Amino acid sequence: MIHWQTFDGLKLAGYLARPESRRTRALPGVVLCPAFPSAANGGKRAADRLYPLADRIAQNMEWIALVLNYRGCGDSEGDFSLDGWTDDVLSAVDHLDGLEEIEGIWLAGFGIGGALAAHVAQEDLRVRGVATMGAPVDFDHWGLDASGVVEYARSLGIITTPDYPDSVDSWAKAARSIRIDRCAAEIAPRPMLVLHGSDDREVSPLDARAIADAHGDAGLRIISGAGHRLHSDPRCIAILLGWLDSQITLIP
Known part of the structure; x- marks a missing residue:
C-alpha cells in the first residue's frame, strides 16, 4: 500500500502494482477507479476487488497500475x-505522472x-484514454x-465527520453539475471505451449510449x-485488457 497527499492536504491510500520484469524503460500507467462501495463491503474494502x-x-501486460482509495475509503x-x-x-494521476518510468496515463x-x-480526463490532457464500465451519464x-x-x-463509513457536509444543498448542487456526456465530448478525439451490462438495474444501458454518442468515436x-x-x-x-493493450501504439 502506498500513500500520497491531495491538494487539500488529505492522505490517500492506494495499491500500486508494477511488473516484476520489463523489456522497456518507459511503461504505460493506468489508474483504476473503483465503484461506489456496496453495503456488503462498505467503504473500508471498496477498492479491494480491483x-x-x-x-x-x-504482470501480464507490463503496465503500472494504481488502484485508488477515495477519501473516506x-x-x-x-x-x-x-x-x-x-x-x-x-x-x-499526479502521483502516477511523478513516477520516473511512466510514459502515458490512462484511466x-x-x-x-x-x-x-x-x-477528470476532459480537462487533463495527460490522460491519453478513458474506459468506463457501468458509468452513469x-x-x-x-x-x-x-x-x-x-x-x-x-452508514457505509465513507462519511464520519459529524455535521458533514456543511450544506447538503451545495453538496447536491456539485453532484448535479457533473455531466458525463459533456465530458465525453471534450475527451474526443482521445480514445474512449464504454462498457455496460444489458441487465444493469442500477444504471440504464441508455446512459452508455448517450456517453458513447457524445464522444463520437467511442x-x-x-x-x-x-x-x-x-x-x-x-x-x-477481457475487453478492457484488450483495449488497454491496443493503446500501446499511442506511446511514442
Missing part, C-alpha cells in the same frame, strides 16, 4: 463527496469511478434525495446478460 486486476495488468482520510473524489482521481473506472475518470437523481445519499454514505460494448458489477464479469475484463 487489486487482483491491477496485478494482472502489471480504505485507509484514506476525509469524507465522501463527488467533487472531493474527483480531486482524488486527479491527485492519483479506467467502474460505475461512479468511470464517471469520475471521464470528468449524470447524478441528477442524487440531487432529488441528497440527504438520503449523505446518510447512506455515513468503442461501445453492451455485454449481454451482465449487471452493474462488471468488475466480476470476465467478458468485461
